[in-house]
Amino acid sequence: MVQGTAFEPFPVGLLHPHETEPIILVLKGLVWAVTCKESLELLGPCGIWSINANPTHRVEYVEDTEAIEVVSPIRLDNPVGHTISHTFFDQADS
Secondary structure (H helix, E strand, C coil), X not given: CEEEEEECCECCCCCECCCCEEEEEEXXXXXXXXXXXXXXEEECXXXXXXXXXXXXXEXXXXXXXXXXXXXXXXXXXXXXXXXXXXXXXXXXXX
């Protein structure tokens, strides 16, 4: 599954796992990516973050951010409102 995402600054995301393997490509903005409470990585434009399925992780959006997220298998827990409005995923719900 490929989706576009857009976030306003959000200081601290909650630690959580997913049963999918995400790869995130930051197009615009800055993101702190945190894995298992210890690994901290600052991602800017063209930054890529990938993690295996199920580790606890979180992200902190430092500024307005746009990114492409690729996950496998398809995430069934995608938060409503996190996809860019003109993507296939938002149109499928209409």
